[in-house]
Amino acid sequence: MTVTTEIGKARARKEDARLVTGQTNWTDNIQLPGMVHIAFVRSPMAHARITRVDVSAARSAPGVIAAFSGADFAAEQGSLPCAWPVTPDIVMPAHPPMATDEVRYVGEIVACVVARDRYAAADAFQLVDVDYEPLPAVLDMEAALTEGSPKVHEAGNKSFEWPFAQGDLDAAFRDAPVVMERTYRQQRLIPCAMEPRATVAAVSGDEITLWSATQIPHILRFLLAVILGIPEQNLRVVAPDVGGGFGSKLQVTAEEVLTVLLARKLGRPVKWTESRSEGNLAVHHGRDQLQRIKIAAERDGRLRGLSVDLLADMGAYLMLVTPGVPLLGAFMFNAIYKMDAYSFKCTGVFTTKTPTDAYRGAGRPEATYAIEHAMDDLAAELGMDPLELRKRNWITHEEFPYTTIAGLTYDSGNYEAATAKAVELFGYDDLRKEQAERRVSGDPVQLGIGISTFTEMCGLAPSRILGSLAYGAGGWEHAAVRMLPTGKVEVVTGSSAHGQGHETAWSQIVADRLGVAFEDVRVLHGDTQVSPKGMDTYGSRSLAVGGIAVVGACDKVIEKAKTIAAGLLEVSADDLEWTPGRWSVRGDPEQGRTIGEIALATFAAHNLPDGVEPSLDSEATYDPNNFSFPHGTHLCAVEVDTETGQVKIRSYVAVDDVGVVVNPLIVEGQVHGGIAQGVAQALYEEAAYDADGNLLTTTLADYLVPSAADLPTFVTERTQTPSTTNPLGVKGVGEAGTIASTPAVVDAVIDALRPLGVRDVQMPCTAERVWRAINEAKGDAR
Amino acid sequence: MTKVSMTIDGVRYDDEVEPRMLLVHYLREVAGRIGTPVGCDTSNCGACTVLLNGLSAKSCAVLAVQADGAEITTIQGLANGEWHPLQQAFHEEHALQCGYCTPGMILAAADLLRDNPNPTEQEVREGLEGNLCRCTGYQNIVRAVMRAASASQGAAS
Numbered sequence: 001m002t003v004t005t006e007i008g009k010a011r012a013r014k015e016d017a018r019l020v021t022g023q024t025n026w027t028d029n030i031q032l033p034g035m036v037h038i039a040f041v042r043s044p045m046a047h048a049r050i051t052r053v054d055v056s057a058a059r060s061a062p063g064v065i066a067a068f069s070g071a072d073f074a075a076e077q078g079s080l081p082c083a084w085p086v087t088p089d090i091v092m093p094a095h096p097p098m099a100t101d102e103v104r105y106v107g108e109i110v111a112c113v114v115a116r117d118r119y120a121a122a123d124a125f126q127l128v129d130v131d132y133e134p135l136p137a138v139l140d141m142e143a144a145l146t147e148g149s150p151k152v153h154e155a156g157n158k159s160f161e162w163p164f165a166q167g168d169l170d171a172a173f174r175d176a177p178v179v180m181e182r183t184y185r186q187q188r189l190i191p192c193a194m195e196p197r198a199t200v201a202a203v204s205g206d207e208i209t210l211w212s213a214t215q216i217p218h219i220l221r222f223l224l225a226v227i228l229g230i231p232e233q234n235l236r237v238v239a240p241d242v243g244g245g246f247g248s249k250l251q252v253t254a255e256e257v258l259t260v261l262l263a264r265k266l267g268r269p270v271k272w273t274e275s276r277s278e279g280n281l282a283v284h285h286g287r288d289q290l291q292r293i294k295i296a297a298e299r300d301g302r303l304r305g306l307s308v309d310l311l312a313d314m315g316a317y318l319m320l321v322t323p324g325v326p327l328l329g330a331f332m333f334n335a336i337y338k339m340d341a342y343s344f345k346c347t348g349v350f351t352t353k354t355p356t357d358a359y360r361g362a363g364r365p366e367a368t369y370a371i372e373h374a375m376d377d378l379a380a381e382l383g384m385d386p387l388e389l390r391k392r393n394w395i396t397h398e399e400f401p402y403t404t405i406a407g408l409t410y411d412s413g414n415y416e417a418a419t420a421k422a423v424e425l426f427g428y429d430d431l432r433k434e435q436a437e438r439r440v441s442g443d444p445v446q447l448g449i450g451i452s453t454f455t456e457m458c459g460l461a462p463s464r465i466l467g468s469l470a471y472g473a474g475g476w477e478h479a480a481v482r483m484l485p486t487g488k489v490e491v492v493t494g495s496s497a498h499g500q501g502h503e504t505a506w507s508q509i510v511a512d513r514l515g516v517a518f519e520d521v522r523v524l525h526g527d528t529q530v531s532p533k534g535m536d537t538y539g540s541r542s543l544a545v546g547g548i549a550v551v552g553a554c555d556k557v558i559e560k561a562k563t564i565a566a567g568l569l570e571v572s573a574d575d576l577e578w579t580p581g582r583w584s585v586r587g588d589p590e591q592g593r594t595i596g597e598i599a600l601a602t603f604a605a606h607n608l609p610d611g612v613e614p615s616l617d618s619e620a621t622y623d624p625n626n627f628s629f630p631h632g633t634h635l636c637a638v639e640v641d642t643e644t645g646q647v648k649i650r651s652y653v654a655v656d657d658v659g660v661v662v663n664p665l666i667v668e669g670q671v672h673g674g675i676a677q678g679v680a681q682a683l684y685e686e687a688a689y690d691a692d693g694n695l696l697t698t699t700l701a702d703y704l705v706p707s708a709a710d711l712p713t714f715v716t717e718r719t720q721t722p723s724t725t726n727p728l729g730v731k732g733v734g735e736a737g738t739i740a741s742t743p744a745v746v747d748a749v750i751d752a753l754r755p756l757g758v759r760d761v762q763m764p765c766t767a768e769r770v771w772r773a774i775n776e777a778k779g780d781a782r
Numbered sequence: 783m784t785k786v787s788m789t790i791d792g793v794r795y796d797d798e799v800e801p802r803m804l805l806v807h808y809l810r811e812v813a814g815r816i817g818t819p820v821g822c823d824t825s826n827c828g829a830c831t832v833l834l835n836g837l838s839a840k841s842c843a844v845l846a847v848q849a850d851g852a853e854i855t856t857i858q859g860l861a862n863g864e865w866h867p868l869q870q871a872f873h874e875e876h877a878l879q880c881g882y883c884t885p886g887m888i889l890a891a892a893d894l895l896r897d898n899p900n901p902t903e904q905e906v907r908e909g910l911e912g913n914l915c916r917c918t919g920y921q922n923i924v925r926a927v928m929r930a931a932s933a934s935q936g937a938a939s
Contacts, residue, residue: 012873019881020869020888022817022857029816117811119800194821194829194882194916243819243882244916276822499880499917665876669918673879676919700826700914708907708920737919 006512007728010665013504014523015497018241025240027198027213032269035200036065038262039121040255040272041111041128042281043103046139046352046693047152048132050101050110057127058113063120066266067113067128070100073261078227080317081252083219083472084324086348090160093153093350095317097254103132104152104316105354106694107281109254114262114270137693141290141311141349152316152350159314159348160323164330166405167341172305176296180378186366187763188288188313188687190697191359192705193498195243196274197283199256201263208263209236212256215245216536217496219320219473221528223252224260239526242498246677247358248283249498250538251320255282277698285687286359288313289326291370293333301382301389305341306405308333308370314348315355321362322355323348324471328363328457331406335371336415336455336631337393342405352693358538360677361735364456365742372452372743373750380754386747387419387428390453401724408457410629411724413657415453418719422633422655425715431637431651439755445639447650448752452634452744458732459628460539477541478533479549480619481510481557485603487596489514489521491553492619494534495546496526500734501666502542506550508662509728513554514595515581533621540732543662544628548726552620560616561598567609568593568601628723630731632656634675636744640752645771647683647749649712654740656716659723659731667733671716674737680706681738682745684764704764753777786850790815791859799846805839806830808846809856817858818885821914828913831886832856838893840886840912857885860892867930868892877926879917887913891927900931 018024055067070077073096080095098109111128115121136150143149144157151157173179200211208230214220217239225232242249255272262270274282290311296304312326330344361368375393379386395402397414404410423429428449435447460466463474480492491506507521524530535541558578565583566573569591577586584592593601598616601607605614637650654671661667684704688696697703722729742763749765750758757777761769783798786808795813809815809832818841821829825843832841833855841854860866868888871877878884887910894901894909901909906927907920915923 012876015881016873016878019878019884020857020865020872021861022815022885024817024819024881026816026819026882028819029810118807119803192916194827194880194914195819196821242880244880246916273820276824276827501879669876669879669922672919672921673917674919677916699824700822701824705914705916707911707914708924709911711907711920713903713921713924714919 006508006518007660007662009508009663011504011508011518011663012665013501014507015501015503026195026243027200027211027240028273030200030211032200032202035269035271036114036116037118037121038259038270038272039113039125040109041125041130043099043106043108043110045103045132045134046106046137047135048103049135050099050103050130051133052131053111054129055111057129058124061124061127063116064124065114065116067111067124069111070096070098073098074100076228076261077257080254080257080319081223081227082318082320082322084321084470086162086323086327086470087160090323091153091155091158092318093155097257104352107354112258114266137352139351139353139689139693141313141351144349144351152352157350159318159350161345161347162327163345165343166407167305169305169307169341169343172341173296176304177299178297178382180295180381182293182374182377184291184370184373185762186287186289186291186369189286189359189681189685190280190687190703191246191248191283191286192703193244193246193248196276196279197249197255198273199259200269200271201259202269203263203267206234207236208234208260209238210256210260211238211240213242213249214239215242215249215496215498215538217526217528218494218534218536220252220256224257228257228260237528239496245498246360247286247362247538250358251284276700280698280703281354281695284319284357285315285354286356287366288356289366291366293370293374295374295378297378301384301392303337303339303393305339306334307343310346312346312348313353313356314350315353316350317355319355319357322357325358325363327469329367331408331457332364332367333371334405335368336395336453338395339405353689354695360738364735365678365739368454368456368739369743372454373747376451376747376751386451394453409626410455411626412721413455413629413631414719414721415631418631418655418657419453419633421717421719422635422653425717426635426651426653428635444643445641446752448638448640448748448750450636450744450746450748450751452740454634454740455629455631456736456739457627457629458540458735459544459624460541461627462625463623473535474623475535475545476621476623477535477546477549478619478621479546479553481553481617483557483595483599483616485600487516487520487599489516491521491523491550492531493523493525493546493550494531494536495542496534496536498537500542501663505543505662505666506547509547509550510554513551514557516595540628540734543730544726544732545622545624547728547730549620549622551727552622553618556618556620557616560618561595563612564598564601564608565593567612568607624726626725628731630656630658630733630736632736632740634740634744636748638745638748638752640749640770642756642774645767645774647765647770649745652712653715654737655719656736657719657721658733658736659721660729661718662730668716670733671737672714674735675714675741676706676711678738678741679711679745682742682763682765684710686764784847786846788849788852788854790854791856801845801847803846804842805844805846805849806841809841815856815858818856819882821882826914828890829883829886831889831913833889833893838890857888860888867933871926871930871933875922875926875929877918877922883913883915887915887923894927895931895934900935903928
């Protein structure tokens with residue numbers, strides 16, 4: 001029998017068949033008999049006291065079934081959960097899904113209308129009359145922390161302060177030959193998954209089903225049960241096909257809670273579908289940090305110490321993991337570099353803006369941006385090539401496993417190899433030469449090179465570590481493998497996919513492990529009735545945690561099959577050997593049973609050994625013992641027109657090391673899309689507010705998600721240093737590109753402009769900002 | 783209410799609709815052609831792109847009554863026994879991840895190739911500027927369109 005390995009094969013995806021033909025099951029496609037539609041009325045004020053809500057006119061409008069204000073839910077709606085109280089004294093204000101007496105950001109829900117169709121709901125919701133008594137908006141984090149600032153919440157504007165220190169920082173800075181201080185601002189971003197959120201809920205007796213465009217059906221079910229007091233066994237949550245998430249659907253939302261409550265109140269199926277302009281206001285935002293960093297170094301560039309003082313904008317409330325996001329960065333500012341001391345302090349600040357929470361990378365892109373940007377700045381200060389500076393500081397491949405100054409143990413990596421490959425593909429030396437020529441000739445179009453030798457921590461996460469960080473759940477993942485009598489296989493996974501390709505990748509893992517055909521495997525996910533256990537999908541955890549659970553379940557199937565095969569073949573189990581797909585007698589390979597034959601034998605169960613359960617079905621729950629540490633080197637060359645400020649990416653090379661690759665097509669796709677989102681932060685996107693706290697970027701005309709014409713072709717390659725902490729040797733890849741690319745692009749812009757006296761440009765580096773930076777630098781020079 | 787009559791994916795539909803009803807809502811909620819999704823409310827994202835009398839149109843920017851008498855092709859009507867070369871190419875080149883933009887992207891690309899059967903990569907990028915994707919970084923979408931173009935060229939020669 002020929003053994004073909006599925007791991008590493010560029011399989012086109014199984015998911016595509018429904019996606020390219022329009023047979024997809026988006027939440028908004030669900031139509032149930034008697035279903036009615038919800039429209040939410042949202043606050044137009046950044047901060048105000050609600051003095052009156054009158055829904056009577058809306059209630060009597062044509063086609064309207066019901067209209068409610070916050071008071072109607074006050075007794076049952078509870079408070080939206082925050083699962084990550086990062087310090088014992090954290091200020092965690094109540095967060096009613098529908099505001100009852102005060103609103104704290106534009107977009108907060110104050111009332112709702114339920115009507116026969118979405119048009120009637122949209123008409124009637126304009127008849128809801130709300131009176132507000134304006135309160136001062138709180139928009140700037142530094143101002144918010146000053147004494148006398150208006151308060152977002154009664155308890156004040158500081159949610160928490162989280163300090164962390166390792167090594168002797170004073171010693172590192174005392175007499176340091178070089179000390180560099182920088183302040184960087186991570187602008188606020190809007191995740192903008194292409195599928196707007198949608199919910200449907202239906203009640204049948206005491207059973208409630210919620211369909212939601214969510215990344216986390218399992219966590220959502222658990223938390224809805226807890227906060228609403230619905231017995232968990234009576235609650236089913238389904239994540240049908242979900243059109244992207246990027247963290248934005250890693251949430252327990254007001255709309256989900258209210259959809260469930262409305263279905264229960266009205267006794268009929270209800271549906272809510274978000275518009276994009278509603279979503280830009282109400283989906284949690286990402287990033288928004290002020291980073292003050294201070295580096296101590298030797299003259300030769302070796303790092304002595306790093307201190308980070310972070311202000312993180314929580315927005316108006318703490319959502320599911322809001323306070324934890326900046327802390328994921330705490331372990332990443334030191335990145336791939338060795339140093340003697342490190343300190344980190346994060347202050348979580350309330351403002352009257354949309355709450356922030358996880359957005360692709362969640363804390364690590366912010367940290368990586370700061371350290372990689374600072375390394376390029378430091379290299380410039382020292383008059384050193386930025387690659388050389390990195391080489392003097394990075395962990396060398398012989399040093400793994402390496403425990404960093406932040407206390408994480410990186411299991412494996414080879415920064416030298418990835419960098420060497422990237423430098424060659426990029427033509428680094430030639431580009432440096434061209435850059436020098438353009439500088440000498442005073443070319444109006446200057447060339448800049450940006451470098452990001454990133455790593456990141458993902459594969460969330462060892463449950464014990466999550467516990468030590470006060471996170472409210474574990475980091476394990478669950479899988480089950482069911483052998484059908486025809487020899488086909490069903491795989492149940494707790495990783496709830498929303499575009500990643502789990503159905504394909506998991507099929508490859510199972511085909512490889514069990515020796516069955518790729519086509520014979522079906523992957524089931526995203527419905528708590530089908531896949532009862534799971535921790536869902538975020539933090540680049542699916543393969544490195546969920547995939548390993550699949551391996552564990554397969555291995556149990558194989559072990560069970562061994563006992564049964566021994567019985568069928570009338571030999572001792574010790575005399576059997578496994579080749580993928582088959583147990584056979586050692587030394588007599590003709591004598592054997594395929595896994596399919598053994599599955600059929602358990603179906604009949606006529607001739608099983610005594611005491612053997614007639615089933616091969618197995619499940620496994622895997623708790624990782626470490627994070628996953630993908631790394632890579634991204635190099636970006638930009639051309640900056642110094643007369644217009646226009647930035648054009650000329651070339652972009654990414655060499656990523658994500659360990660063993662199950663499906664290179666999927667990995668490459670993740671890297672492309674990840675880089676694009678990081679480039680978007682560098683050059684295009686920003687959630688902007690006016691002085692009254694109104695979001696100015698509510699549409700895709702104002703919030704500039706890049707199009708195909710705005711992005712270059714990326715050159716992507718890989719090195720492969722297997723992870724040593726899981727049996728597949730895999731690492732996460734979902735967020736790597738986003739984490740890596742932002743500093744590479746911004747550093748390239750600055751690198752082009754340094755000779756003109758430009759030291760920094762605030763992201764996004766729009767033509768206007770770049771042009772202003774050039775002209776301000778000219779002014780300074782004068 | 784206004785009478786409208788149109789052919790959608792080869793089937794004739796006669797209905798009475800509110801004059802303000804968007805074509806995309808007519809397709810999804812009246813005709814039950816739910817393969818066409820809605821991604822925004824300002825005609826920026828292109829997820830709802832269909833072919834209207836053979837030309838690409840964002841069906842959120844057209845009223846159902848404006849499509850009276852028209853022939854509409856949605857993603858559900860594109861395959862003709864076997865997948866359209868663009869559907870095949872999107873699959874083979876991994877030009878989709880979550881797939882939400884895919885129906886609109888494929889139909890916009892179909893119109894692009896009708897207009898320019900042999901585009902350069904830059905022409906593909908510019909031609910698809912009105913369709914946003916958040917997952918792929920567009921690289922494999924561009925590859926897929928180029929592949930479908932050469933497949934069609936091959937078939938034609």
